[in-house]
Amino acid sequence: DVKVTQSSRYLVKRTGEKVFLECVQDMDHENMFWYRQDPGLGLRLIYFSYDVKMKEKGDIPEGYSVSREKKERFSLILESASTNQTSMYLCASSSPGVTTNEKLFFGSGTQLSVL
């Protein structure tokens, strides 16, 4: 069974802390994405990566960075957490295909609270 695993389901951090959100996929997918989900706003793309050591900014990259040292792992880093980064974070992966590159497989999400 294919899987995208996010290391934590719930996280509580303090303002100013450095926060790491980890995501691992076992499908040998090239593409990996980090979204944040907020009520009434849907999903917004933070960063994505098409290959190891490659990263590109999404729509809302400010305050975040990412790391992709291995194909299966994509980490989201909050350098100095702030209360407006309290959100549900969703990791996803996909693979270039014949018909569509956009069949995303999602993890269950990490609900981050910054106090």
Added chain:
Amino acid sequence: GEDVEQSLFLSVREGDSSVINCTYTDSSSTYLYWYKQEPGAGLQLLTYIFSNMDMKQDQRLTVLLNKKDKHLSLRIADTQTGDSAIYFCAESFGSGNTGKLIFGQGTTLQVKP
């Protein structure tokens, strides 16, 4: 820029049909998608339609695409309580297989017994 709009909430009775609507702005999108999010879970791909199609049917699901009006809808026939979830419409970001999607706000479907 690209934008996808959905209404936020829909309530139906079990056994009725549900219709969830979506409008999008990027006419170059190759595919349009419907994703489903059940409580406490990530999103799952429900169905998708190629932009040169008008309709796609998959069991209880019917997707209608009006490319002129940039309007997409998802019809669920014989809606069940297990269909209660948040439904997201999504379009490709630009042309080509970029792998990036623009999501709508999500429509919460409530199914009453």
